[in-house]
Amino acid sequence: MKILVCLKQVPAKDAPLKLNQAATWIREDVSFETNEPDAFALEAALRLKEAHGGEVVALTLGPARAAQVLREALAKGADRAIHLDAGEAAAGAPPLDAFAIAEAVSRAIAGESYDLILTGLQSDDAGYGQTGVILAELLGAPHATIIMQVEPAGERRIKVKRELESGNFQFVEMPTPAVLTIQSGINKLRYATLMGIKQAKNKPLARMTLEEIGASAGLNRQLVHRLFVPSKSKGTTLISGSAKEQAAALVAHLRNDAHVI
Amino acid sequence: MRPILVIAERKLTAPGRLNPASLEAIAAAQELGRHLQAPVQAVLLEAEAAGGLAAELAQYQLEAVLHARHAALAAYSPDVWTAALVQIVTAAQPSLVLLPHTYQVRDFAPQLATRMGAGLISDVIGLSAAQGEPRFLRPMFQGKFAAEVGFAARQEGAPGFATLQIGAFRADAAARGASPAPIRDLAVTPPASRLQAGEVFQEAKQAVDLTQAPVIVSVGRGIKEPKNLDLMRELAAALGAELAASRPICDAGWLPMDRQIGSSGQTVAPKLYLAVGISGAIQHLVGMKGSRTIVAINKDPEAPIFEVADYGIVGDLFAVVPALIEALRAAS
Ligand SMILES: Cc1cc2nc3c(=O)[nH]c(=O)nc-3n(C[C@H](O)[C@H](O)[C@H](O)COP(=O)(O)OP(=O)(O)OC[C@H]3O[C@@H](n4cnc5c(N)ncnc54)[C@H](O)[C@@H]3O)c2cc1C
Numbered sequence: 001m002k003i004l005v006c007l008k009q010v011p012a013k014d015a016p017l018k019l020n021q022a023a024t025w026i027r028e029d030v031s032f033e034t035n036e037p038d039a040f041a042l043e044a045a046l047r048l049k050e051a052h053g054g055e056v057v058a059l060t061l062g063p064a065r066a067a068q069v070l071r072e073a074l075a076k077g078a079d080r081a082i083h084l085d086a087g088e089a090a091a092g093a094p095p096l097d098a099f100a101i102a103e104a105v106s107r108a109i110a111g112e113s114y115d116l117i118l119t120g121l122q123s124d125d126a127g128y129g130q131t132g133v134i135l136a137e138l139l140g141a142p143h144a145t146i147i148m149q150v151e152p153a154g155e156r157r158i159k160v161k162r163e164l165e166s167g168n169f170q171f172v173e174m175p176t177p178a179v180l181t182i183q184s185g186i187n188k189l190r191y192a193t194l195m196g197i198k199q200a201k202n203k204p205l206a207r208m209t210l211e212e213i214g215a216s217a218g219l220n221r222q223l224v225h226r227l228f229v230p231s232k233s234k235g236t237t238l239i240s241g242s243a244k245e246q247a248a249a250l251v252a253h254l255r256n257d258a259h260v261i
Numbered sequence: 262m263r264p265i266l267v268i269a270e271r272k273l274t275a276p277g278r279l280n281p282a283s284l285e286a287i288a289a290a291q292e293l294g295r296h297l298q299a300p301v302q303a304v305l306l307e308a309e310a311a312g313g314l315a316a317e318l319a320q321y322q323l324e325a326v327l328h329a330r331h332a333a334l335a336a337y338s339p340d341v342w343t344a345a346l347v348q349i350v351t352a353a354q355p356s357l358v359l360l361p362h363t364y365q366v367r368d369f370a371p372q373l374a375t376r377m378g379a380g381l382i383s384d385v386i387g388l389s390a391a392q393g394e395p396r397f398l399r400p401m402f403q404g405k406f407a408a409e410v411g412f413a414a415r416q417e418g419a420p421g422f423a424t425l426q427i428g429a430f431r432a433d434a435a436a437r438g439a440s441p442a443p444i445r446d447l448a449v450t451p452p453a454s455r456l457q458a459g460e461v462f463q464e465a466k467q468a469v470d471l472t473q474a475p476v477i478v479s480v481g482r483g484i485k486e487p488k489n490l491d492l493m494r495e496l497a498a499a500l501g502a503e504l505a506a507s508r509p510i511c512d513a514g515w516l517p518m519d520r521q522i523g524s525s526g527q528t529v530a531p532k533l534y535l536a537v538g539i540s541g542a543i544q545h546l547v548g549m550k551g552s553r554t555i556v557a558i559n560k561d562p563e564a565p566i567f568e569v570a571d572y573g574i575v576g577d578l579f580a581v582v583p584a585l586i587e588a589l590r591a592a593s
Contacts, residue, residue, distance in 0.1 A: 017406070026406075097380075099380060125402055127383075127403070129383055129384070133339075133368070133370075142339075145364075145367055145368045146364060164364050165363060165364045166525075168461050169461070169464065170460070170462070172456050172458045175455060184508075184509070184512065185508065185509065185513075220380075221374075221381075221412065222380045222381075222382050222413060223410065227406045228408075228409075230407040232568050234570065234571065236557075236567055236573045243584040244588075246584070246585075247584035247587065248588050250588075254533065254572075255592065258554040260553065261476075
């Protein structure tokens with residue numbers, strides 16, 4: 001199977017985020033990492049390749065720093081990578097929305113025929129949860145979302161397990177090429193080995209600019225007017241002091257005010 | 262005035278009933294409709310044989326219920342839903358289409374919007390209007406920020422699409438009409454689905470019922486390693502609490518799945534819920550925000566869990582939890 005995995009670089013989980021001057025996006029002077037569900041998508045692709053053969057291609061769209069997620073994917077076992085370089089204007093300017101990203105990816109891979117395209121089910125930054133499904137529509141391919149298992153089901157078919165609400169699941173079969181959005185926790189992530197990191201240096205990493213493929217934030221279908229810190233809906237009592245003082249104060253509150261212990 | 266269209270959803274496990282999130286969407290559409298002076302219509306997709314639900318929807322204050330029936334609509338498929346809804350939306354000419362942000366909607370709505378040349382704003386938690394255009398609030402960066410979002414310039418006549426976060430609008434605020442709304446039957450001709458779906462099923466039955474526990478200590482990825490669960494068990498014992506967890510803890514197998522709290526786990530409302538090292542993602546919050554007293558221990562003062570907490574301790578859980586165990590033992 002020839003598998004494309006779309007990965008996004010997002011702020012690291014524990015990065016202290018601050019808004020930019022215009023309050024339209026965050027300040028970029030934080031550390032970044034691979035979006036978590038995308039890492040699970042990559043792992044799913046690598047496991048399919050190991051079990052059934054084929055090729056895994058990693059793709060990201062983002063500024064220069066985003067190439068790091070590709071280097072990591074190559075070190076973990078992807079065969080080659082494609083960087084859709086959004087340029088430095090991407091820092092600060094409105095980022096591409098889910099539609100514009102999917103459009104850019106569909107243009108970048110036109111002419112290549114993948115059996116399977118995997119994305120994470122949503123990104124930890126914008127959280128649109130749409131890119132994979134829009135990409136499927138633009139490619140005219142069937143899709144399924146929030147996937148917890150993938151396996152081949154005969155010639156040019158796959159069987160997937162969809163997660164549904166309140167602990168329900170469903171198996172779905174479809175022809176390939178198909179697009180799947182992968183849920184976190186579908187598998188156990190591997191670490192890159194030293195050998196893998198070494199080999200990655202010799203694997204092809206192609207770069208295309210958005211201009212070259214005719215994509216930009218101009219394709220966006222939604223506009224972010226401003227970001228702000230949400231106001232607290234509850235009057236939280238914050239308990240300060242040393243750990244010991246905090247513990248004593250909490251016990252007193254729970255006993256005397258909340259009457260729950 | 263072009264209507265606001267609400268796409269109602271049937272309950273996954275009881276297709277003869279409405280998913281209550283549909284009523285939240287009706288309430289939201291009615292509220293926005295008042296701002297924009299637009300009527301609200303609801304859409305129901307059903308198989309030929311079904312009945313009753315359209316009349317139930319018609320009880321609400323709606324301009325019309327658009328009732329599409331077709332044998333292919335018996336079971337969900339994105340191909341079928343998208344094709345049927347393209348026909349319905351094209352005929353109804355709405356300015357805006359609102360859907361509840363359910364698993365099903367997440368699966369087809371981006372496809373539907375894209376096929377109609379339109380944008381979709383997902384996971385909306387608030388609605389307003391500016392110069393006759395709808396404005397939406399939605400979380401970004403895992404709830405650390407909220408964003409005010411609108412549609413980019415649209416083609417004349419193209420609708421906008423938005424999905425509403427479950428629980429963000431109140432189902433009981435959906436206004437009922439003085440008389441039933443007219444039900445209009447619509448013919449749709451969806452193509453055969455490329456996907457073949459099996460039965461909906463549950464994994465092994467749940468062994469633990471956390472809904473009855475009066476006190477719950479819930480742990481998240483902040484505990485770092487499975488061996489630290491021992492410390493959390495000590496805390497739970499000191500409080501006479503059940504131990505529960507966020508999803509990543511159960512995904513990793515550190516605790517069994519039936520101890521997971523949240524949209525894909527159990528929904529609980531104990532008298533005391535102690536969240537330790539949990540960030541407070543919306544999928545977690547929906548499973549516990551009804552708790553009577555919520556305590557959050559987290560080293561990040563910006564963690565969204567503090568938005569629902571009654572008592573917050575900003576600090577290192579590895580220092581706070583041992584001190585808390587000691588204080589609880591001393592107090593008992
Ligand atoms: C469709 C779908 C369904 C989902 N269903 C669920 C669900 O049912 N339940 C659920 O929980 N999640 C669910 N999720 C996942 C959810 O989005 C979050 O990813 C998850 O809840 C995060 O878990 P967490 O808070 O433990 O981890 P993180 O978000 O990684 O948070 C860890 C927290 O620990 C804090 N921390 C770290 N170290 C320390 C320390 N030493 N002391 C104090 N604090 C510390 C950090 O500041 C951080 O806030 C679902 C997601 C999707 C997309």
